[in-house]
Amino acid sequence: MNDWLGRLFDRENVDGTVAALVASQGESxxxxxxxxxxxxxxxxxxxxLSKFHAAIEAGVDPAAMVDAINSAQNERAALRAELEHAPTPSTLTDAEIHAMIDSFGDVGSALSQGTPPEGLVSLYAAVDLHVHYQHEDRAADIEIHPARSRVNSLRVRGRSCALTTRIELPEVG
Known part of the structure; x- marks a missing residue:
């Protein structure tokens, strides 16, 4: 797991990681x-509505158009109100994700230098690490959402970006 995280945030791979995180926002x-x-x-x-008005200008009896125009105007008013309250999609840019990754510091170094458990806990929290053990497959599905806490606090309706991998676990014994 630490090897995977180290590779993701290694300076040589960070542009690919950023691109993958940006792309993952569109998968929702x-x-x-x-x-x-x-x-x-x-x-x-x-x-x-424009067509109705054009028809009236072309000579159609306005009385024949009243119901259709009223219905369209009511629909327009309802859509405008709904649009006003619709969630605004908000995605993180490349620059925002680069800045977020920079805020983690040298992840690879921290992982390889035997960082004390408290430091690893902070790093795992920063990348919002989740590990799901699959007993039947003897594997662990690992997922990170490095911008989740930042997105939720800065952009209430923001999308989360995520990366996942599966690690096969060796037989014990």
Whole structure:
């Protein structure tokens, strides 16, 4: 586990680690954000209203359009209110992740120099390390979310970035 962490944060690999962390932020939904979806629906309603107004200007009886226009205006008002309260997607930039990694100090050195347990605990907390032992597979799934605490405190609706690996454990005995 420490070898994996050391490789991730080694100065030679840090650009790849940053790129992987930035990319991992987009994996949370796979589709358009809620805000983007609402904006598209609002644009569609605005387009419909423009067509209704153009039809009236072209000579269609306005009385025939009242229900359609009222319905579209109500939908527009509801979408605007929903959009106003929709979560704003917030991702960390390369520079922000580089700065966060720099704040960890020399991770590789700390891991290889037999840092006292308190130092390792601080490092593990900083990268939000999680280890899930898989008894049947004799393996450990290791996951880090190095920006989770920073994202949640700085950007209430921010996305988390994460990296994972699996380590096969040797037979004991």
């Amino acid at each position: 939904g796979g589709g358009p954000s809620e805000q983007a979806r609402l904006k598209q629906k609002l644009a569609d309603v605005e387009s419909r």
